[in-house]
Amino acid sequence: MSYQVLARKYRPQGFDEVVGQEHVTETWKNAILKNRLHHAYLLTGARGIGKTSLARIFAKALNCEQGPTAQPCNQCSNCRAITKGSFLDVQEIDGASNTSVESVRELREQVKYMPAAGKYKIYIIDEVHMLSNAAFNALLKTLEEPPPHVVFVFATTEVHKIPVTILSRCQRFDLRRLSQAQIREHLEKICREEKVGSDPASLDLLARAAEGSMRDSQSLLDMAIGLCGDKLQVEKIREMLGLAAATLIEDLTADCLQGKLPEALAKAEDLYHRGFDLRQIAVQWVEYLHDLTLLKAAGPAALGEGVTADQLAVMEKAIASVALPDLQIAFQTLYRGTEEIARSESPKILFDLMIVKLVHGTPYQSLPQLLAGKGLAGASLPASPGPRGTQAPSPAPAAPVSQADSFEAPAPAALHAHPNSDVLDRVLKKRPQLQALLAPALARYWEGERFTVVFAPGAFEAEIFSEKRGVLAEALSQELGTPVQVEVRQEAKGRSAAPVVDQGPPLPPPDPVVAQAMEILNATLQEVKTHGHE
Ligand SMILES: [Zn+2]
Missing domain, CATH: 1.20.272.10 (Zinc Finger, Delta Prime; domain 3)
Known part of the structure; x- marks a missing residue:
């Protein structure tokens, strides 16, 4: 007898031989027993999990000489012809190579005629999602008024590509990927039948590599037997699988x-x-x-x-x-x-x-970790604290507002590099202590010749920095050739808290969202622009 690949030799021939798809086999067995058949079924699921095998068993169950029966005999000429693929009333069509509307029209002509030898004409269309739209439309006409002796079984790996009009006329079964245990058990059975020695580690490797596909697992076992002979060897299989x-x-x-x-x-x-x-x-x-x-x-x-x-x-x-x-x-x-x-x-x-x-890669830090690292753990940034307690911030300097501007929605404060930023960097580089004090600041920004630093509530750097800010102001003034003011603020914990230092007109505090973004990005706020006033 010529060698037969395992996948074909051990193809299930009855519903009870199908592994892992009980929801399909039980439904079909009941439908046959109670004579409640649909005209169209759709089997969906990954490749190699038994869609066409199931469709063929169903075809045999309907056309067995002793049928319709939930247990086709596999002995009668009908059953044997279906197994061989030579039974006239069971047509297997590859959707991938018969995508045209002509193929479907031909099919529509055929379905009119009564079955030649069996009780039903069964059309198994594999990869049905490959049909063209025109072909689907032609198919739909048949599905709308199916002759009573015709049953369609569609199979697909890509159910989302099938038109809803077709889906709504099918009973749909979603086939499951097989578990490693199910595959291993089946492979073990095949090894026993084939008189090939097996061990759990080898079977595990093969079952795992098959990724839920029974057909793939059998092909892999074929290769493994070819490589190892009468006894599976885990090292050889490991090598074979590239493991x-x-x-x-x-x-x-x-x-x-x-x-x-x-x-x-x-x-x-x-x-x-x-x-x-x-x-x-x-x-x-x-x-x-x-x-x-x-x-x-x-x-x-x-x-x-x-x-x-x-x-x-x-x-x-x-x-x-x-x-x-x-x-x-x-x-x-x-x-x-x-x-x-x-x-x-x-x-x-x-x-x-x-x-x-x-x-x-940037090491992952959660937001709480980031905040904790900056001495901000548990700090809740106020939604919109006024810099002077309950007092509202004074309006920004008046400027002519153009008609066009007034139609725009207010934008959040935008971040821009200020021309003084480079000077600040130069100054700080020469004064590492000041730079260190500024590092934990929530925000720092320029407004004209005024430089403001905002610290978190309770940040001890705020106090030290406010003592040293004169040094920074002097250095900046020298570098820029113009008097520079340096201000220190502390974000208020509540509305009643006041800034540590507050000279000059009140400034808009950084938006809490901006403040958090700066924390996360380790960025500094260099300038706040008020929309429509610049
Ligand atoms: Zn039979």
């Missing part, structure tokens, strides 16, 4: 999370020279980081059964000193990088760049 890279990925991740850039780049070089496909490595790496993130967030239970105790130990060590948000950031960096690498002609360059980003 030798797994160890390197683990090491690479550890380097990146610990900030060891040269080591990480050297490992990338190693992978590259050993002939690994960096696109594939990147995909595996994303999966690994995904697992690490799950492990950090939800513990080992989140990883499923595919992870061995050894792997778990390595993973737990890798994330021991890494915070969850850092892992999430790293995951996002990798995820985006992998997408770019997949499209690139020169993946090595992007792969290296991705590593640099992973190592040198």
